[in-house]
Amino acid sequence: MKKKVISVLVAATMVVSLFTACGSTSKDSAAADKTKTEDTAEASDKEAKDVSDLVIGEIEYAVVEDGGWAQAMHESMLAACKNLGIDTEKNLLTAEEIAEEDPSLIESTIEEMVDNGADIIFGCSTGYGAVLAEMQEEYPDVVFAQYENDIYENVVEFQIRGYEGEFLAGYLSALMNTESNQFGFCASMDEASVRTALNSYALGAKYGNPDATVQVLWADSWYDLDVEGQNAKTLIDNGIKYMGMEASSPAVPQTCEQNGAFCIGYNINMQPSAPKAVLTSFTWNFAPIFEEIMQQTADGTIKIDTDYYEGGDCAKLADFNADLVPADVQAKVNELKDKIASGEVSVYAGELKDDQGNVLVEEGQVMSDEDILAQDFFVSNVTGGKK
Amino acid sequence: MTLIISLLSGALVYAVSVMYAGIGETFSERAGIMNLGVEGIMLMGAVTGYMTAVSTQNLALAFLVVLFTGAVLGLVFAFLTVTLQSDQTVCGMAMLTFGTGLSGFLGKNVAGVAANLKFENIAIPFLSDIPVIGPILFQQNLLVYAMYFIVPIAMFYIYRTRYGLKLRALGENPAVLDAGGENVFAMRYGYIIFGSVMMAISGACVSLGSTNFWSSGMTAGKGWIAFALVAFSSWNPLYLTLGALLFGFISCLGSTLQIYLPNVPTEIYSALPYVATVIAFILATGNFRKKHTAQPESLAVPYDRESR
CATH class of the missing domain: 3.40.50.2300 (Response regulator)
Known part of the structure; x- marks a missing residue:
């Protein structure tokens, strides 16, 4: 009997670990080896086809x-x-x-x-x-x-360049949030792509409101409905009404909807899942x-x-939620989008400091693409960044 | 204070979503049948309920479909394990993979589709006005309220009724019941189906309760937590409640602590539920406390009249 129970437990552990393995695969920074191929990258000599x-x-x-x-x-x-x-x-x-x-x-x-x-x-x-x-x-x-x-x-x-869209998301939140300087962010795992989303949201909020601070809460999981929802609830209970997110489920938007708060969806257009809370969504196109x-x-x-x-x-935002976002705000966000496209506004432009007070980018400079891709910092107006 | 309220009410919602499955598994295991397919059955309940909600916009009908799904899967599992006397571990695993895969397949058309129909939170008049306790206990959805009655009824049934006595005997020594003229097979069928229905309701808690959408594999391990809670609680619904609340509380605690103790790495909070589980497990079932655990003697042993 004991053996059987143990074998069951072992089997269960194996299955659980199998699932966790699958679950955590999403966007880990897989340190893929650099394969050096002698292949000179020439145009393939295949014939043209329709x-x-x-x-x-x-x-x-x-x-x-x-x-x-x-x-x-x-x-x-x-x-x-x-x-x-x-x-x-x-x-x-x-x-x-x-x-x-x-x-x-x-x-x-x-x-x-x-x-x-x-x-x-x-x-x-x-x-x-x-x-x-x-x-x-x-x-x-x-x-x-x-x-x-x-x-x-x-x-x-x-x-x-997802940061462009997240920057717009932060800016939109700042325009909408006329009552306070506090913003929230529900993040999944601590990883460069997630930091990028968080930092650019915070910079966007700051662009719209120089006093904006962003409180981040971590789920430490790529997918955990309960913790994602609880994080959103905790932010709301702390008086935060507008938040960004980097998570894969509509748990955050639905929690916002239940509690009268607003958020920017992530990955896909999340407006159908929470029509009274989602202002727009950051989408990958x-x-x-x-x-x-x-x-x-x-x-x-x-x-x-x-x-x-x-x-x-x-890296554009999905269609605005016309019931929640006034036309003049929409116009302002679109205007900023054009400014980014024309190079007039740069998201990671100096002077840029991290949350420890170190200067990341000097005045008049912009961050290099490599540094943007491999973000290992939190910008100065983020609170709750990992140490 | 609002933070404590949100923390405790979050813990309660979390707890209830695993308790249905946990109580279902408790009855099943008390009857001597170990059902490892909890997660699969939960997902099937979640998806069929959500599909019905999307297509009919009728919550009562959706809930009936959830019950029906649970019953059908329970019947299949009972046929395999009771009538055919197959190995319960293997059948449970089959149920798990079957449910996970089939639910993903069935749900393809409703993934990302909004039903906008769920068990809404209903504030109970007067009771919900009590400070602190009101918002925590009496501003929840129907599935949570139902649980307030299910736990005492389950306790009473198992420990205070003749049927409960038979149920306990069924898991300990079915031959005795058989000799006493009871129909062991019918009883096991009944408890397996009941357990499976409860697991399916747990699925509905996820897709039609606290959150309202479907995505493949959305229960994300809750079935396993429910399964573990059963042994953790020594097959006792009251201890199961405490265990589920504890687990829910610690899972939700992380978000609050991140604000008030920002210098502690958040990974520590994420690890807390598991640390707590290990400690509680040792305290609850450790050998130093009892000579033997409450595990039903005939758990996972098929009953065979010929070899009694």
Whole structure:
């Protein structure tokens, strides 16, 4: 009997750890090895073909209806295909729940896609890069693209200047919040991409209100409905009425709605989940990048060492909630968006200090892309940043 | 004070969402059947309820569908483990993967779709005006209120009724009941189905209660917490309540402490529930206290008349 119980407990532990492993895969900064390939990145000498005939492979770490990252990616993919006349029923091969730490699964997925005639294979979450780079050598006729920044020379890499959208989100909150200088932020895990979202939200709030401070609360989990909701509730109980978020579920917006507070959704348009609380949402729009990669692949002009790091429409906010955001505020936010696009306003411009008082960027300078991507600081008006 | 209220009411909501499953599992295990598929059944309950809510906008109907889903899954599990006498660990795991996978598949069309229909918080007149206690206990949704009655009824049933006595015997030594002329198989079927229905309601707490949406795998381990709480509570619904409240309280504590003790790394708060679990587990079931635990003697042992 004892043995049986122990074996059950062991089995249970194994399953739990399996799930935790899956759960924590989302956007860890996978320290992928830099593979040095001798491949000179030349334009592939494939013949041009009609773009609507392309077969696209899409590798996702979760199901595409996850209400978060994978869904944002997939919606971008569908939009790009639609614009180029690619039949998504026939020519878009989507593989869901491909664990990033399972190279053999990634490999077999890629092989199957190639067998099905894939012309481009998109790795839609961090962590596929190493395998993609390896497989590119085996299948040089296929274009591999990966969500990553400038690691591999034989893989097209793409990322988005998400900080532009989060900056606008912070600015919007500041315009809406006329009663106090306090703002909130519900964050998931302490990681560069999350810090980016938090810092740019705080800078945006400061741009709209020089006295703005942002209290952050951490869930220390990529997905925990109860803690996310409780964090939002705690912020509200501390008198905070406007908050940003970096979390994958509508728990924060729904908590705001129940308690008369407002927030900016994240990943996808969260307005349907909490129509009385979501002012707008920060969304990832990869469609313009995907379109360009697809078009160039069809034309045979693609360079496989290309790196995309796009802002503008790729990092825009979803449609404003017209019932909550007045037209003049909408206009002001759009105006700032144009200023960022034209280079008149720079999000990480000096003088910029961190929460310890150290100067991050000198007056008159702007932060380099590498530093923006690898944020290991909290800007001065964030309270509750990790030590 | 508002912070204490929000902390305790958060803990209560959390506790209730695992208590349905925990009490269901308690009855199932008291009857000698270990159901490891809690998480899968929860997800199935969550998704079928949410789907019905989206398509019919009828909360009562959605809840009935949740009950029905639980009953069907319970019936399947009972058939496998009681009639076919299959290994309960394997069947439980099958139930888990089946429920997780099927719920994800069924829910594809309602993922990200807003139902805007859930068990709303209802303030009970007069009682909700009591300072502190009112907002915590009496401004909740129906699923929480129902739990106030379920725990005492479950306690009374298990320890104070003839049926409860039989239930306890069922898990300890079913042969005795059989010899006494009781239908062991029918009883086990009944308790498994009841347990499974309760697990499905736990799922509804997540998709139609505190939060109101569906996303694949949204229970995120709550089924396992419920499963662990059963052993933690020595198969006693009252201790289960305390355990669930403790776990909920410590889980929610992190957000408050982050504001008042900003110098402590937040990872410590995240680890607290598990540290507390280990300590409480040792205190509750440690050998130094009792010679033997309250675990039903015939737990996970299929009853076979021929080999009695």
